[in-house]
Amino acid sequence: MTAAPVPARLRAPGFAARLRSEARVVGELGRRSVRQAFRRPQFLAPIIIFPTLFLAVNTGGAGRAVDLPQFPEVHGFLDFQLAGAMLQSTMLAGVSAAIALALDIEIGFIDRLFAAPIARASFVLGRLAATAVMGAISALWFLSVGLVFGAHIEGGVAGALVVIALVVLNATAFGTLGAALALKAKSASTAQGIFPLVFVILFLSSAFFPENLLLEPARTIAEWNPLSLIADGLRDPIISDLSLRPTLEALGGIAIVAGIGTALSVWGLRSRIQNA
Amino acid sequence: MSAMTGIAYDARTTWSLMRRGINEIARVPGAAIPGVLAPSIFMCGLTAVFGNLTNLPGFTTDEYINFILPVGFLQGAAFTGAATGVNLARDIELGWFDRLLASPAPRGVLLAGTVLSASLRVLMPVTLLMMVGLALGVSFPGVDGLLLALFLAACFAAVAACYGVIIAMRFKTQAAAPLMQAGVFMAVLFTTSYAPQALLTGWLHDVAKYNPVTQILEAVRQGFVGDVTWADTWPGLLALAGLAAVFVSLALRSLRRSGQ
């Protein structure tokens, strides 16, 4: 090859330009994912409808639990339940994201992205951006539903903001787990089989009932389950004044989930690039 | 032509359709497993989480698992019925159902064959439920209680399957699956599923009182909680008969309409 100068439009753009371009790509992919969720109702249903139904039944069915002596001080059982509903919603959002990602891989859409001059990770980051948005929607939904049906947010506006922030972070963390699942599972129906697992893990935590009132062996498992930390952190600003410790513990739980999810995603991305 | 009509033909066709419905489990085991496991998972989970509700004054039993297991019976029936609807939707998408519709089989036979397979398949989740429940110490409901529960579950599965058929015929796509599942999920849970009527709060208190499935649930619950008596059984049977009348006729109508 002669040393002809590379034409301007083929030269790699500078770092700042690349970063801007990459950010646009992530935004565009995120927008696409959110649009997808609304265009495919069976993806939206698990994020909003199922958890709301479950919330309604739990509150109506077990509502008298507040009369139990060891039950913590709450304004109402609904106030207690909101955290569990939000946690469930974000976890299911993560599984939905996994299914959508797996579908993208199945139909070959991923080839379009990998043949383009973008960072490989943007594929996953775009999906995470969308999951974060779904988390925000979910948090706003459940807080509104709660308020409409008589719950009080004891932590006030600040408390509500903390809850929303935690839910968004949590959704993103479960998004990374979902991405890891999709990259490994390769087929959408495998990813779909994970739904029941979500319920199991939530039952083994303080998502729906106070930890001290669970029956064994669920109680012991819940004590070690990072999801309990997250649930308690989401619940605290609703049932009492904002305090630092539960929030930090929730962030810790989220970090654990995000850490596992990110590690598995990176591993999954690497092997996918090699075996493409 | 005589081979195409008559009771023998109806029975044979019904049976072969039922057999096909049951074989699907062998062919697509992955799809069946969640439905079989779900009620048992729910039972264990709800017991572990809400078990201490039995400490509330007015609760009808000391062991929550006795209270919850009957819900599992109906849930198993509900999910089996919904799965039948999803399978039908898939058959419609693949065009296989058009072949059945074009055959001389009467619509009633088609419905019976499709729906009764659900009644048989409900045995799977229910058996697992009983095994897990007995292992965890649930009180045995007595032979009469168990048989009654099985009978009610099988009938409820057929009703749920009719609902699935109606949705499948209306939307003709597997994407309607969440609608089928949510519908039966609500029907079973919006009852005295978590607690006795007196201890329900808010809107659920009212809905459960008027939900016919509550009567069916209470009938199934006999033996697990309390004794089996006629007084507690007949409301359940009546509710079941009423639901069957409604859903079977609606399902038949949707099958007949599709030919036009």
Next chain:
Amino acid sequence: MAGIDLEVSEGEIYAFLGPNGAGKTTTVRMLVTLLAPTGGSATVAGFDVERDAPSVRRAIGVALQEAALDPLMTGRELMHLQSTLHGLPGDEATRRGGELLTRVGLADAADRRVGTYSGGMRRRLDLATALVHDPKVLFLDEPTTGLDPVSRIAIWDEVRRLNEEGTTVFLTTQYLEEADQLADRVGIIDEGKMAAEGTPAALKAQIGRSHLEIVIAEGGSEAAEVVMARFGDPMPSKNGVLMVALEHGASDVAPVVRALDDAGLCVESLNLVQPTLDDVFVEKTGRHLEGADEEQPRPSDLPADEPVSA
């Protein structure tokens, strides 16, 4: 893949012709950096596909198969996404998308979901997405498989237009007509190896020359044979069908017909038998190209039964 050596010059159209499973798609995926080569090396547009993959991606346009389209997106949304993937900022992306949609004739369908598009429309959209950044090299994997003849010809026209504008085109196909019509050079691939390479004409010439089969109205056969012998080597006739192996191939047909007409001879039927790339394939591999002649438009066919009146 057993081992392929090939070189494509700038500005040419190169076709990779072979049956299903021959290794065409695998080769393309390696060249567009979606697959790492197991051995050897490749440079595209001057950049190494392994060491310089991002540069390769900036220089190429890829239309792999319609499966890489998301059925839930509209055509416009997909174009916008592709433009963003190639670094175009928002408003430029919108403009470019609209431009290309018009170019491939999808402006009216732009706001409908891709899931509602016909096969031909999807292929055109796929082609449009490959063009957003004015690539130097365009890779098309089986661009007209499964399309009706009208859509097929539309795609061919677009590919020729792009090539005239300076784009190098590398396409894979299982249709010998496509390779014959479009390509400057053809590489025939079978079972992971290159079986033959060259221009379509040169490849076919390796096999032999085309011959003309003519039936003349009663009485004129000997005179016709003399006329025909001026245009090539006479071949033994069969059942009253006169044959001559044409010196200059198809371009001799009109002169032969005119000469026969001038001699007052009435042609009852005429058939031009050309060696095809399938013949080349059979010669090199001992097998026919699968599906080579099914459902294809044959614009090169002469209206065989048109009688030429004396």
